[in-house]
Amino acid sequence: MDMELFILNGYGQFVWPAFIFTFLSCFLLYLKTKKKFKKQEKRFFNEFKQLQNTEVNVAKKKGSPKEIWSGSSI
Numbered sequence: 001m002d003m004e005l006f007i008l009n010g011y012g013q014f015v016w017p018a019f020i021f022t023f024l025s026c027f028l029l030y031l032k033t034k035k036k037f038k039k040q041e042k043r044f045f046n047e048f049k050q051l052q053n054t055e056v057n058v059a060k061k062k063g064s065p066k067e068i069w070s071g072s073s074i
Contacts, residue, residue: 008015 006012006016
């Protein structure tokens with residue numbers, strides 16, 4: 001294989017570290033974002049689960065399903 005591709009006319013010593021730094025930075029940012037997303041997703045589902053349980057209890061107290069969906073009693 002021709003090494004001229006990697007040398008890049010003498011600029012390879014500047015270009016390749018820049019590529020490595022860029023890809024490494026993007027990968028680390030991706031991992032950090034993924035970790036925070038999972039944490040927020042877990043927190044959201046815990047809160048949503050509590051909200052959903054509350055809505056079910058309110059629906060049971062309110063009455064028949066027709067009253068719940070129509071918004072007014074018949």
